[in-house]
Amino acid sequence: MDIRINEVGLRDGLQSQGKTLTVDERLALAEALAGAGLRYMEAGSFVSPKAVPQMAGTEDLFPRLPSPERIQYAALVPNMKGYERAVAAGARTVNVVLSVTETMNQKNINMSLARTAEVCEQIVARAAGEGVNAQAYLAVAFECPFEGPVAPEVVARYGALMRDAGAGKVIVADTIGAADPAKVDAVLERLLEQVDVARVSCHFHDTRGMALANIHAAVLAGVREFDASIGGLGGCPFSPGASGNVATEDVALMLQSMGLDTGIDPLDLVPVVREAERLTGTALGGKSFRWLSRQYGKTRGGQGDDQ
Ligand code: COA
Numbered sequence: 533m534d535i536r537i538n539e540v541g542l543r544d545g546l547q548s549q550g551k552t553l554t555v556d557e558r559l560a561l562a563e564a565l566a567g568a569g570l571r572y573m574e575a576g577s578f579v580s581p582k583a584v585p586q587m588a589g590t591e592d593l594f595p596r597l598p599s600p601e602r603i604q605y606a607a608l609v610p611n612m613k614g615y616e617r618a619v620a621a622g623a624r625t626v627n628v629v630l631s632v633t634e635t636m637n638q639k640n641i642n643m644s645l646a647r648t649a650e651v652c653e654q655i656v657a658r659a660a661g662e663g664v665n666a667q668a669y670l671a672v673a674f675e676c677p678f679e680g681p682v683a684p685e686v687v688a689r690y691g692a693l694m695r696d697a698g699a700g701k702v703i704v705a706d707t708i709g710a711a712d713p714a715k716v717d718a719v720l721e722r723l724l725e726q727v728d729v730a731r732v733s734c735h736f737h738d739t740r741g742m743a744l745a746n747i748h749a750a751v752l753a754g755v756r757e758f759d760a761s762i763g764g765l766g767g768c769p770f771s772p773g774a775s776g777n778v779a780t781e782d783v784a785l786m787l788q789s790m791g792l793d794t795g796i797d798p799l800d801l802v803p804v805v806r807e808a809e810r811l812t813g814t815a816l817g818g819k820s821f822r823w824l825s826r827q828y829g830k831t832r833g834g835q836g837d838d839q
């Protein structure tokens with residue numbers, strides 16, 4: 533495998549949906565994703581169900597996730613309580629989230645930036661001691677919705693902090709989809725001075741239609757792991773595709789076209805997008821979905837034709 537695709541639809545995608553899926557429905561989506569060859573997924577978060585009702589019941593989901601022996605399922609944890617809940621539910625990979633601006637941490641998890649950094653360090657260190665893989669998201673790494681543009685030096689500094697704490701991965705997250713390829717270059721140039729590229733991953737939203745271009749820039753910089761969400765799930769349920777994560781099928785197709793192996797056949801994702809549409813009641817699909825649907829219809833028959 534040349535490039536690892538980490539599916540985040542079950543967490544980043546579902547948490548922003550107007551409709552809250554049941555644990556059975558979330559499991560159905562996980563099974564469809566597993567069936568299409570996804571081997572890395574962020575399956576849910578252990579946050580306050582008052583803050584994010586869509587993620588309630590994640591402890592019931594984790595023990596039921598398919599093929600845990602060959603699929604790595606990560607759990608997002610905002611604090612030590614979340615870490616403990618995740619480990620108790622059987623999670624072996626946890627993701628901490630360090631937003632790199634003060635206001636974003638306050639709005640997201642009601643903690644200061646300094647306190648969040650401390651808590652993330654503590655969780656990562658504890659995970660290392662308990663044989664749990666910990667990964668660190670650097671959220672709003674390009675622009676904060678409250679404080680505006682973020683300097684690449686800031687991202688590099690928090691990347692180094694998480695590296696020192698022992699994070700297995702440092703994930704640069706363009707939470708609001710404000711990056712462009714030049715900004716990706718600038719951030720990665722600084723970050724890669726601090727963190728080995730093999731431990732860096734990128735998370736792009738497609739709000740401004742630049743997510744694939746950003747992934748391409750990151751590939752050229754040597755990054756070999758990307759987050760993506762099936763059908764572009766995420767963002768505002770009333771404007772499909774407007775601000776969701778980059779669609780998994782778009783990423784898989786672009787990388788396949790470039791001759792890079794992801795272990796995923798984008799055509800296999802067509803029925804998964806349809807299943808995600810059925811479950812969420814939302815029209816989904818990345819930029820390539822119509823084309824992929826037609827190819828699916830031609831080569832696999834049945835209901836592939838797009839309207
Ligand atoms: N899981 C479940 N419940 C949690 C929790 C966790 N990880 N952390 C705290 N809580 C509970 C507390 O036990 C307390 O419960 P109570 O009201 O029944 O006593 C309540 O939440 C408030 O706890 P407190 O420590 O005061 O937290 P808070 O109100 O400042 O909220 C978070 C902090 C982190 C729990 C909340 O902001 C949150 O879950 N945010 C997640 C946001 C998110 O998922 N963003 C997207 C991904 S980064």
Ligand code: ZN
Pocket residue numbers: 544705706707735737777
């Ligand atoms: Zn995101």
